[in-house]
Amino acid sequence: MLCFFGFSFSRAANDLLAHRFALTGALGPLWGEDLYSLAMLAAFLVCAVLARKIAPLYRRASIVRGAAGLAIAAAVLALASPVAGAASSALLMLSIAAGGVGGALFILLWAEFHSTLGPLRIVLYVSGAFLFGSTGAWLLQDLDPVRSTLVLVILPLASVWCLRQSFARVAPMDLPRSVWGRYEFPWKLIAVLGVYELAYGVWEASPSFAWEAYAIGGIGVALAVFALACFCSKRFDFAYVYRTPFALMVCGLAMAPLTATLGEFASDLGVSAGYALMFLVLTFLMCDLSHRYGVSVLVLCGMQELTAAFRLLGHQVPTAMSHGALPAFVDDSFVSMALTIAVAVASIALLFGKELPGKWGASFFGVGTMAAESEEHGLLAQRCAALCEAHNLSPREREVFELLAQGKRPSAIERELVIANGTLKSHTRRIYQKLGIHSKKELLAMVAADEPADAQA
Template sequence: MREGALTDRVEGMAGDAGGVLGRWRLALPSLIPCFFGFAFMRAYNDLIARRFSEASLGAQWAGEDLYSLVMLAVFLLCALFARRIAPLYKRHSAWAAAMLLAVAGALLVSAAPAAAVPWPWLALAMGASAVAGALFILLWAELHACLDPLGIVTYVSGAFLLGTVGAWVLQEVSGAREALVLAALPLASAGCLRAAFARIAPVDLPRSSWGRYDFPWRLIVVLGVYEFAYGVREAAPSFQWDAYPLGVVLVALAVFLMACFFLKRTDFSLVYRTPFPLMICGLATVPFTASLGVFLSDTLVSAGYALMFLVLTFLLCDLSHRYGVSVLVLCGVQELTAVFRLAGHQVPALSDSLSLFGMEGAAAVSALLTVMVVLASGLLFWGRSSSTPWGAAFFGVGAMARESDERREIVARCAHVAEAHGLSAREREVLELVALGRTPMQIERELVIANGTLKSHMQRIYQKLGIHSKRELRAMVGAGE
C-alpha cells in the first residue's frame, strides 16, 4: 500500500467518529427544513394519488394514471420552457400557485362525494393537486441541486424515508381530519422550503442561464425500463399494496445510514448497481409466488425501482450543481419516465395471450421483463471504473456540457493537472475545490474530512505539483487570483 493511501486510511479511521458528529452539528440548522419539508410533499402526493386510485372510473388505475398524466404535462412544459422560467424559486407566482392549488386540491379531494365523483369535481381536484404537486417537486429539486453530494444523498433519501412512512401512517385518515392534514402538508412544505433556500450560500443558488449540453439519455432509458417493469407488477391482481412503501423505506433507510455513517468507507458505485439484483430477484420469484410468497417478490421489485429512481435523482441534482444546468430540465425529464409505468399498467390485461419460451401468462411476462431489465442494466456496468469519483463522472457523462462557463473550464484543467502529476482521486477533489475558491471549512464539509486531513492533502498536492501556495495552485489551473 502506498504511503499516501495508508495515511489517508489512518486519518480517515481516526476522524470517523468526530466527522459524524461534526457533520451533524454543521447540518443541524438546515436539518429540519430539508428533511421534513420535502417529506411533507412526498406524503401529500402519495395520499392524493391513493385517493384518485380509488375513484370509480371503470378501470383499476384510471384515476391515478390520469393524475400522473397531468403532472407529466407540467413537467414537460417546465422542461421545454426552462430557459425562460428558471430558476423557479425566484418566481413568486410559482410559489403562490403551488400553495393555493395544493390547498384547493386537498379540500376538493377530501370533500368529494362518497358515491361516484362527478366529472367536473374530479377534474378540478385532479388538476389543482397535480399541478401543485409537480411545482413543489421541481422547487424542491432546485433546492437539492444547491447542495453538495453528501447533502443531496442525505436529504433526498431521508425525505423519501419520512415521506413514505408519513403517507402510510396517514392513509386511513378521512373526513375533516383528512382535509386538515392534506391542506397543512403543502403549507408546511412551502415554509420549510423558504427556510432552506435562505440558508443556501449565494454561489450555490440555481442559475438563470447555462450553455448547450448533452442529456444523459441512456440513464433515462434504464429508469424507463425499471418504471415499466414496476408498473406491470403493480397492476397485477396479486400485487401487495404494502410492498411498495416497505421497499421504499428499506432502500431509503439503507442509503440514508450509508450517507450518515459509512460514506467514506463505501464505494458509491455499489449503490447504483444494487437496483439490478433487487429487480431481478423480484421478477424471478414471480412464477414461484405460491411457495415463496408474492409479498417478497413485490417488495424486491419495489425496492429495485425505488433505488434506481433515488440514484438517478442524486446524479441529476449533482450534475445541476456542478454544471449549472437547471433541474427543470434534468429532473423534469426524469419525472417524465413515469409514462413507462403507466404503460406497464396496461400489460396484465394482455398477459393471458402472451407465450414465451414455453411459458404463458404471468410467467411469460416475468421472463420478458427480466430480459429487458438485464439488457438495460448492462448500460450501467460496461466501461466504467469503480474508482471513478461519483458525480458528473459517475455514469460517464463528465463531458455533458459542451459550452459551459468558467467553472467547467477550471474543473477540466484541474483534471488535466491531476492526471499529469499523479494526484489521487481525493487529492483531485481537493484541488478542484481550492481552484473554485472554496474555503477550508467548505471543503471539509463537502468532502466530510477533518481539518488535519485537509492539511495533509494540501501538503501532498503542493509536493506533487512543486508549488508552495494556493495562489500558485490557482495560477497553475488558470483560476486567477
C-alpha cells in the same frame, strides 16, 4: 438543519393524494393514480422545455405560492367530489390536475435546493425526505376524508415555509443559476431508467401485487441509505452506493428469483425496493450533475421524471393480457422472463460502457463534455476532471480539488464535505504532492492554464 427535510412534507402529500386517487371507484384501479401521474408529467415537460426562461423557480414567488395553492385546491376538491352529484366527475378531474401540477412544481423546487448541496448532503437530505415522507404517508393513509384533507392542507404550507428557510441558508455562490450554456444530455442513463420504470409498471399492475410492499420497500431502502449518510459517512466510501450501478443491476435481477423462491409478497417487496433504490440513486445523480455543471435541475430532474411514462405503459400489459390482445404465448412466466432479460441487458449496457464503473457521475454516463461550450462554471468542472484523471486523484481528493479550484475557503469545504480541518489539510497535502505544486495559488494557475485544445484555438 431540520428545515432541509421540508421536502418530506410535499413527498407525503404526493403519496397521500396518489393513494386517494388510486382508490377512487369512479375511475377504476390504477386509473386515478395514472391520471395524476399524467398531470405531473405534463408539468415536468413544460418546465423542462421552458427551463431557460423560468429557472430558477424558487425566485418566482407566484410559482411557489401557486404550487401550494394547487396542492391545497386538490385536497379540497377531492373532499367535495363524492358529494357534488352531477359535478362529481368534473371536480375529481380538476382535483387530479391541480394535485399533479402542484406536486410536480414542489418536486422541482426542492430539486433546485438539493442542487445547491455537496454530494453527501444530497444523499442525506434526499434520502431523509423520502424516508420521512413515505413513512408519514403510510401512517396517515387510513385517515377519514375530513382529517386527511386537513393534513393535505397543512403539508404544502409547511413545505413552503421550509423551502424558504432552506434557501435563506445557502451561500450566494451556491444558489441555482439562471443561465447556462449548451450541454449533452445523459440519454443513456434515461434509457436505462425507462427500462426500470417499464418493468416496475408491469409488476405493479399485476392483480396479485401487494400495495404494502411498495411502501415497506421504499421506506426500507431510504432508511438504509439515510443511516449510511448519518452514521457511516466517515468510514464508508459512498462511491460504492452513489457512483456505481451495481445496486441497480442487482435489484433489477432480483425480480425473477424472488418470485420463484420466496413467494409473491417477497418478490413484490424486492421489486419495489429495487425500483425505489434506483429512483433514489438517480435523483442523487441528477442533483449532483446540476451542482457540478450548473445546468438547471428543471431539465435534468424534469427529464428523469418523464420516464414515468414507461411505468404507465407497463400498467397496460396485464390488461392487454387479460383481454387477449397479446399473443397466446405471452403469459406471466414469459413476462417475468422478458422483464428480467430487459433489466439485465440495460444494467450490463450501463455497467460496461466506455467509462469505468468507478467514475459514476458525469463522465461515466457520457456527459463529461456536458458543459464543453458552457459558461466558466462548466469549463472549470471539465478542466478539473481532466487534471484529476491525469494525476490519478482518489474520489475524495477529486472533490476537495474541485472545491479548491472554485476558490472556496477551507471552512466552506469542511462544511460541504463534512470533514474536519485536519482531514482537509491531509487531503490538500496529498493533492499538492500528486500535482507537483506547493500552494493554492499554483493550483489555481494550473487549472486556468489547462484549457481544452479547442478553447485555446
